[in-house]
Amino acid sequence: MSLNGKYALITGSSRGIGRGIVLKLAEAGAKVAVHYYQNEAAAQETLAMVRERGAQGMIVQADVSKPDQVVQMIGRVHAEFGALDVFVSNARPEVPRFFQAPMDITLEQWDAAFDTQAKAFLVGAREAARVMNDGGRIFAITYATGSRTGGFQPWVGMGSAKAAMESLVRYFAVALARRGITVNAISPSWTEDSVLNTLPDAVQTLIRNWHEKGWTPMRRLSTPADVGDVVALFCAAGAKWITGQVIYADGGASLMNPEVPPEMQLG
């Protein structure tokens, strides 16, 4: 699959899953815009990795919770590249900014989730679509488990914000269908080399063991490269007929039945 001649902007691509997406699109030949918020050194490192792969790119900074900065970011990328074919809304604030259970969550924490997810996607997808070539691709990186369950209580702000973003994906898919622009949400499971690695070691071990013992039927956590592969796949011309969907990129984790112990479900 070749993305030669395509131009892509991925928010939150200085590190984590966003970096994995940038690198896979670059490997396929796309010219990529690496976006960061505060960590310019990480963005520079990602761009160096892009160049090691023989691809080209640029760096752009913005706080995606600020609509005017999202508009400026897309304007800068479009001015530099002269075109845009792929927009991936992936950035997410640090966990303490939104992590609080429903009885205690502050409106500031709630807004941190909604402003960086639903509102950032509304403004980003709309602005990207304005300058995007027909046949383009728009993605929201979601966590659909959090948007449809209620057990992980401090996730209420982010789960609700992701649910709103997934809803926007469907509305934009219809709005942009005539131009052949597809709009999909990609939902990874817990992923290595991302926010996971900022958690205490004991928590990381608990999560890894849970998935390796079977909650993920493929018996491992996701990687940024796995998610990048899925985004690259959906950028291919052959994916042009799939739009408005939430795609689980999770090694089968979403297929498990929470009412039955994993040991009784696995082949």
Ligand SMILES: NC(=O)c1ccc[n+]([C@@H]2O[C@H](COP(=O)([O-])OP(=O)(O)OC[C@H]3O[C@@H](n4cnc5c(N)ncnc54)[C@H](OP(=O)(O)O)[C@@H]3O)[C@@H](O)[C@H]2O)c1
């Ligand atoms: N990690 C997982 O297990 C997992 C699972 C399912 C879904 N997801 C989703 O995947 C996406 C990426 O997650 P991740 O864990 O890879 O993230 P991460 O490693 O924590 O990286 C976050 C990225 O977002 C940027 N960012 C933070 N606050 C921002 C703001 N206000 N404005 C603009 N950019 C901002 C950061 O930029 P700086 O480097 O400059 O700070 C960084 O590039 C998120 O949407 C998340 O919900 C993650």
